[in-house]
Amino acid sequence: MKRVFLLVAFAIAIASAATAQSYGSSNKKAIRSYEQGVVAMHQGNTNKALDYFAASLKADPDFNEVHLTIADILLEQGSYDKAIAHYEAFLQKDKKYPKWQETARRGIETAQFRKYSLAHPVPFKPENLGAAINSTDDEYLPTLTVDGQTLIFTRRFPANEKTIHTAPLEEDFYISTLVDGKWTKAQRMKEPVNSHDNEGAQCISQDGRIMFFTACGRNDGAGRCDLYMCTRKGEKWSKPRNLGPAVNSAGWESQPSFSIDGKTLYFASDRRGGYGGMDIWKTTFSGGKWSAPENLGPTINTPGNEMSPYMHYNDRTLYFSSDGHTGMGGMDLFKSEKDADGKWTKPVNLGYPINTDGDESTLIVSADGKTAIFSSERLNGYGKQDLFQFTLPSEAQAMPVTYQKGITYDKKTNQRISASVQVIDVATGQQVAATTSDGTDGRFMVSLPANATYALHVSAKGYLFYSENFDFKAGIGEVPAPLDVPLSPIEIGEEITLRNVFFESSKYDLLPTSHVELQKVVDLLKNNPELNVELAGHTDNTGGKEMNQRLSENRAKAVYEYLVEKGIDASRLSYKGYGASRPVATNDTEEGKAANRRTTLEIVK
Secondary structure, three states: OHHHHHHHHHHHHHHHHHHHHOOOOOOHHHHHHHHHHHHHHHOOOHHHHHHHHHHHHHHOOOOOHHHHHHHHHHHHHOOHHHHHHHHHHHHHHOOOOHHHHHHHHHHHHHHHHHHHHHHOOOOOOOEEOOOOOOOOOEEEEEEEOOOOOEEEEEEEEEOOOOOOOOOOEEEEEEEEEEEOOEEOOOEEOOOOOOOOOOOEEEEEOOOOOEEEEEEEOOOOOOOOEEEEEEEEEOOEEOOOEEOOOOOOOOOEEEEEEEOOOOOEEEEEEOOOOOOOOOEEEEEEEEOOEEOOOEEOOOOOOOOOOEEEEEEOOOOOEEEEEEOOOOOOOOOEEEEEEEOOOOOEOOOEEOOOOOOOOOOOOOEEEOOOOOEEEEEEOOOOOOOOOEEEEEEOOHHHOOOOEEEEEEEEEEOOOOOEOOOEEEEEEOOOOOEEEEEEOOOOOOEEEEEEEOOOEEEEEEEOOOEOOEEEEEEOOOOOOOOOOOEEEEEOEOOOOOEEEOOOOOEOOOOOOEOHHHHHHHHHHHHHHHHOOOOOEEEEEEOOOOOOHHHHHHHHHHHHHHHHHHHHHOOOOHHHEEEEEOOOOOOOOOOOOHHHHHHHOEEEEEEOO
16 A cells, blocks of 8 residues: 555656656556556556556657656556566656666666565565564564573554553564573563653663663654663663763664674664655764764665664674665565775565565674574464574675673772673784673773774773683684673783784794783883883793793884883883793693783883
């Protein structure tokens, strides 16, 4: 019915334009048949309308506008070859209407795409998530933590007459966890996250500790629907707060997606300054506030509607829905990639039968980039909209990520502490992912995308930072074991290992990939001007004692010289080589030797 109305509106637009500038025909019989066709479309009888339009063309073969109207009807009926013929007939003759010429070209592209897609369906075997998740009510808009263990979704159900809720249906958040490969019975999230107002269209951060969601018509709102956020400490969620006027406008803001970088929020909005109806925007959190939203641009956004953005855990692959890009009809699901310069590739349709002539509007993808979860009411389910999962076709999959879980605590007291956790690409120096460990239990979880080498930095005020190195240039393997992160208080005698300081084998020239870690050392010393430190080089037992001593000292000296060059007073620094005399692991294995080849920093004053 929606498409019938659109076709009627289009036919009326043609008739109106033609009336204002005279029809493209002076044949009264042709004009009368055309107008009768428009009336038939008003009545929802498109086949009868086609008969009238065909009669109009028979009366006047040069009545060119009729080709466009017929082509659009045939396109929606799936008569693609006939639709293309009428679009081409229009283009051969029309010289007056550039906008309609573009419509005809888009129509040809759409017809060809749909014809090809139906003849070449992509693999699609959706599985219902089961009765623990789905009910006789609506379940939709899923969101998942990076470890795939926690699922939050929106459920819409009849409102309780005893509550203060005035709408006939209420939307609330439900949560389930994966135990032994099965989802537990979904539970309504407690207040203050849920209320007797409607909450929906949510996203969860990679570690499950920050949630953004949509609420409409609230007293503290800026427009029709606004974005809110709340945070979890331990097991308790904070009271939701409005993101404020920098993000929320007098329009409609909804459907957030939070990047693993810990600062970028994508969302859909019909605010001013866009390219069409609904557009996808982003805002960045920095210096304690959100930036003015930035439109993702014309590669993503169209004169139509773009909605439901989902930024994968790799912070590179964007999934979204659109009725403005070439598709099967209604809202289709698309994928686009962000390159190193932040530019988006041309969106790719996920294909039929993932996309149909109905509306497909929400989709999330697991950390391995292979499994999608989405909502649908057109598949066999337990009620209305249910949540399903399926394996994405290979071309629609995202670059995989793994994740690192851990606990941060005071090395001396064992007390759990909150700390900043950063993942930095050592080749580019760019922060890829970030989070903060929980102040109650010290737990953290952070994404680690494939195809790069990363420095993991953990830091807290009053402590030396902690670092690890992850090399995923060859791809993602097993999930790393949980990491205990003992943070050393800034005191004399405390030492840290600089695990992201690199040299070529048997040489002492610093590699450029060391700069990320050494900048952390620079920041530490500048922020703590009272500190004096010793830089120490260590080797494994390969080679002679004298050679190892000389190599370790030269490597420590190279770090010393780098810090001096970056503005650290030389009087605060000393360096020393220890050769292989202080192993921290066995030299009988390659892993042990790698651990023994290290650079350390110790507070001496």
